[in-house]
Amino acid sequence: MTRRVIYGIWLLLALSIASLWAGNYGLGPVIVTQEWQYNIVLRLGTPVRVIEEPGVSFRLPIVESVLMRDKRLQYLGVEPSEMIVGNETLLVDYFAVWKITDPLAFSRRYQNVNAAQRVIRARLQSRVSDKISSLPLDQILARADVLGDIAVDATEALGQTGVAVIDLRISRTDIPKQNEEATFNQMREQRLAIAREHRARGEREAREIRAKAEREARTLLAQASSQAEITRGEGDAEAAGIYAASYSADPEFFAFVRSLQAYRATIDEDTTLVLSPEHDFFDYFRSSGADR
Amino acid sequence: MAEASDTPRRIRSGAARAVTNGLLILVTLGLLVGWASTGLYRLELGEAAIIMRLGAFDRIERREGWSWHLPEPLEFDVPVNVAEIRSVSFGLDEGNRPSMSDDGARERRGGEEGTFSRFVQTADNNIVSVSYELQYSVRNPFTFVFGMVEPDRILHDATQSSLRQVIGGKGVDDVLIFEKQKIERESKKILQEVIAEYSALILAEETPAEQPVDPEFDERSPFNIDKISLQTVHPPAQVRGAFEDVKAAQQDEDRAKSRARGDAREIIERARAEAAELEEGSQAYKQARVLESRGEAQRFSALLDEYRRAPDVTRRRLHLETMEVVLARAEKMVVDPSASSVIPIFSERGQMSRPAVSAPPRDATPGEAARASEGEKP
Numbered sequence: 001m002t003r004r005v006i007y008g009i010w011l012l013l014a015l016s017i018a019s020l021w022a023g024n025y026g027l028g029p030v031i032v033t034q035e036w037q038y039n040i041v042l043r044l045g046t047p048v049r050v051i052e053e054p055g056v057s058f059r060l061p062i063v064e065s066v067l068m069r070d071k072r073l074q075y076l077g078v079e080p081s082e083m084i085v086g087n088e089t090l091l092v093d094y095f096a097v098w099k100i101t102d103p104l105a106f107s108r109r110y111q112n113v114n115a116a117q118r119v120i121r122a123r124l125q126s127r128v129s130d131k132i133s134s135l136p137l138d139q140i141l142a143r144a145d146v147l148g149d150i151a152v153d154a155t156e157a158l159g160q161t162g163v164a165v166i167d168l169r170i171s172r173t174d175i176p177k178q179n180e181e182a183t184f185n186q187m188r189e190q191r192l193a194i195a196r197e198h199r200a201r202g203e204r205e206a207r208e209i210r211a212k213a214e215r216e217a218r219t220l221l222a223q224a225s226s227q228a229e230i231t232r233g234e235g236d237a238e239a240a241g242i243y244a245a246s247y248s249a250d251p252e253f254f255a256f257v258r259s260l261q262a263y264r265a266t267i268d269e270d271t272t273l274v275l276s277p278e279h280d281f282f283d284y285f286r287s288s289g290a291d292r
Numbered sequence: 293m294a295e296a297s298d299t300p301r302r303i304r305s306g307a308a309r310a311v312t313n314g315l316l317i318l319v320t321l322g323l324l325v326g327w328a329s330t331g332l333y334r335l336e337l338g339e340a341a342i343i344m345r346l347g348a349f350d351r352i353e354r355r356e357g358w359s360w361h362l363p364e365p366l367e368f369d370v371p372v373n374v375a376e377i378r379s380v381s382f383g384l385d386e387g388n389r390p391s392m393s394d395d396g397a398r399e400r401r402g403g404e405e406g407t408f409s410r411f412v413q414t415a416d417n418n419i420v421s422v423s424y425e426l427q428y429s430v431r432n433p434f435t436f437v438f439g440m441v442e443p444d445r446i447l448h449d450a451t452q453s454s455l456r457q458v459i460g461g462k463g464v465d466d467v468l469i470f471e472k473q474k475i476e477r478e479s480k481k482i483l484q485e486v487i488a489e490y491s492a493l494i495l496a497e498e499t500p501a502e503q504p505v506d507p508e509f510d511e512r513s514p515f516n517i518d519k520i521s522l523q524t525v526h527p528p529a530q531v532r533g534a535f536e537d538v539k540a541a542q543q544d545e546d547r548a549k550s551r552a553r554g555d556a557r558e559i560i561e562r563a564r565a566e567a568a569e570l571e572e573g574s575q576a577y578k579q580a581r582v583l584e585s586r587g588e589a590q591r592f593s594a595l596l597d598e599y600r601r602a603p604d605v606t607r608r609r610l611h612l613e614t615m616e617v618v619l620a621r622a623e624k625m626v627v628d629p630s631a632s633s634v635i636p637i638f639s640e641r642g643q644m645s646r647p648a649v650s651a652p653p654r655d656a657t658p659g660e661a662a663r664a665s666e667g668e669k670p
Binding site: 002003006010017020021023024032033034035036037053054055056070072073074075077095097099138140141142143144166167169170171172173174175180181183184186187188190191192194195196198199201202203205206207209210212213214216217218220221223224225227228229230231232234235236238239240242243245246247249250253254256257260263264267268269270271272273274275276277278280281282 | 316
C-alpha cells in the first residue's frame with residue numbers, strides 16, 4: 001500500500017516537474033510564459049487568448065497550440081544608402097528600434113519578426129529619403145533625431161499590425177568615396193586661406209609694432225631735444241644773470257674792460273688803424289711829462 | 293506440510309518487500325536530493341543572478357559564492373557579470389591605435405556586410421577622422437538580459453549616432469583642438485538620454501509619465517554608461533599637409549610678431565640712449581656756461597676790487613696794455629688831424645712781412661693773456 005502511495009506521489013511529482021520543465025520550452029500541457037514573451041493560444045487554429053504577463057497557464061493538448069512572440073525591443077539596421085541633401089549626395093545610415101505591441105494583430109499580418117523587419121524597412125526607406133532631402137545639411141549633421149516624426153508616423157500607420165516604432169535615428173552620414181576628394185580640396189583651400197591670413201596678420205602686426213616703436217622713439221627724442229634746449233637756455237640765462245649781477249656793480253668799468261677785450265679780439269693784422277697823434281697812447285710820446 | 297513451506301516464502305517475500313521498500317525510499321530520496329540540487333548555483337566575483345520563478349522575474353541575488361534557489365523548473369537562475377567594464381571600440385582594431393594611412397579604410401561592422409569609416413563630417417563641411425571607445429557596465433541585469441533582442445547592436449548604433457551628432461554640430465577647429473572633452477561629455481549625455489528613452493519602454497506598454505528620470509541614475513537602464521573616450525582625432529591623411537601648414541603659419545605669425553617686438557625694444561632703447569645723451573650734453577653745456585660765467589664774474593670782481601683801490605692807475609694800465617697788443621698787430625697810420633691829405637709817416641710796414649703777434653704785455657693776468665693771444669670773445 002505504501003509502495004503504491006510512494007509510487008503515486010513520485011509519479012505526480014515527476015509529471016508536474018516534467019510538464020513545468022517542458023512548459024518553459026513551449027511544450028506540454030503547461031505554458032510557462034517568460035518575461036520577454038507573448039503567448040497566443042490557438043484552439044483549432046482560432047486564437048482564444050493572448051497571454052501578456054509572465055507566469056504559468058494551461059492548455060489543452062492537441063486542440064490548443066501556442067504561438068510565441070517576442071516582447072523585447074527589436075533592432076532594425078538599414079544599409080547605408082545614397083540620399084540627396086541639398087546639392088550633395090550623402091551616404092546615410094540609420095537604424096530603428098521597434099517592438100510588438102499587439103501580438104495577435106502582429107501574427108495576423110506577419111509570419112515572424114524577419115518578415116516584419118522587411119515590411120517596416122520598406123515603409124521607412126522612402127519616407128526617410130524624402131525627409132532627408134527636404135532638410136538642410138547642417139540640421140542633418142547636428143541632430144540625429146530629425147527622423148523622429150517619421151517614427152511617429154510609422155507607428156501610426158503600422159499600429160494596426162501591432163508594431164510600434166519607438167525610435168528612428170541617423171547613425172551616421174558619410175560623403176561617398178567618389179566625392180571625398182572634392183571635400184578634401186575644399187578643406188585644403190580653407191586651410192590655405194587660414195594660413196595666408198595668419199602670415200599676413202603676422203606681417204601686418206609686426207609692421208604696426210615697429211611703427212609704433214618708431215613713433216615713440218621720435219616722441220622721446222623730440223621731448224629730450226626740447227628739454228635740452230630748455231636746459232641750455234637755463235644755462236644761458238643763469239650765466240647772463242651772473243654776468244649782469246657782477247658787471248652791474250660798475251657798468252662803466254665793465255664797458256671799459258669789455259671794450260678793451262673787444263679791441264684785442266677784433267683788431268688784427270688786416271686792420272688798418274688811422275690814429276691821431278692826439279690819441280692818448282701817444283701822451284708820453286710827445287713829451288715825457290717830466291715837467292707836469 | 294504446505295504450511296511449513298509457506299512461512300519461509302512469506303518471510304522471504306516479506307524481507308524482499310522490505311528491501312525493495314528500502315531501496316525505493318533510498319532512490320526516491322536520491323532523486324529528491326538530485327532535484328533539489330538543481331537549485332544550487334554559484335556566483336563568481338562581480339556576478340549577479342536573475343532569479344526567475346515560473347517564467348516571471350522574481351528577484352536579483354548578488355551574494356557571491358554558492359547559493360540556492362527553488363529547484364528548477366520552479367526557479368531558474370541567469371548569471372550576469374555586472375562588475376566588468378565592457379568596451380565597444382569604434383575605429384580601433386584590437387586596442388591598437390589606428391595609423392593615419394588607413395583612415396578612409398572601411399571596416400566590417402559586427403559581421404554584417406556594413407562598412408565602418410572613421411570619417412565624420414563637421415558642421416563646417418570638413419571631415420575629421422575619429423576613433424573612440426565606449427565603456428559601460430551592466431546596470432539593471434534584468435533589462436539587460438531580457439529587454440532587447442540585440443542590445444549590443446542597439447548600443448553600438450546609438451553611440452555612433454550620438455558622437456556623430458555632437459561632432460556634426462561643431463566646427464573642425466573645435467573638434468580637433470578645443471573641445472575634445474566637451475565632445476566626450478556631450479555625446480555621453482545624449483547616449484544616456486537615448487538609452488533612457490528606450491529603457492522606459494522595455495517591457496512596458498505605455499511610456500511612464502510620472503517624474504522624468506535623470507538618465508544618469510535611471511534604474512531601468514540596462515547599461516551604465518561610463519564614458520565615451522576619443523582615442524584619435526585628426527584631419528584625414530589626405531589633407532594633413534594643409535593642416536600642418538596652418539600650424540606652421542601660426543608659428544610664422546608669432547615669430548614675426550616677436551621679432552618685431554624685439555626690434556621695437558631696440559628702437560626705443562636707442563632713442564632712450566640718444567635722449568640721455570642729449571640731456572647730458574645740455575646739462576654739461578649749462579654747467580659749463582654757469583661755471584664760465586662765474587669764473588668771468590669772479591675775475592671781473594677781482595679786477596673791480598683792484599680798480600676801486602687804484603682807479604686811475606688800473607685804467608691806465610689796462611688801456612696801455614691793450615693798445616700795445618692791438619697796435620703791434622694792426623697796420624697803423626698816424627695822421628695829424630690838421631693834415632688835409634693822408635701822408636703815411638710810419639709806413640715802413642708797407643711791403644715787409646708782418647711780425648708774429650707780440651709777446652703778451654708784462655702786467656697782464658694769465659687769463660687775460662691767454663685771451664689776448666687767442667682773440668677769443670668772452
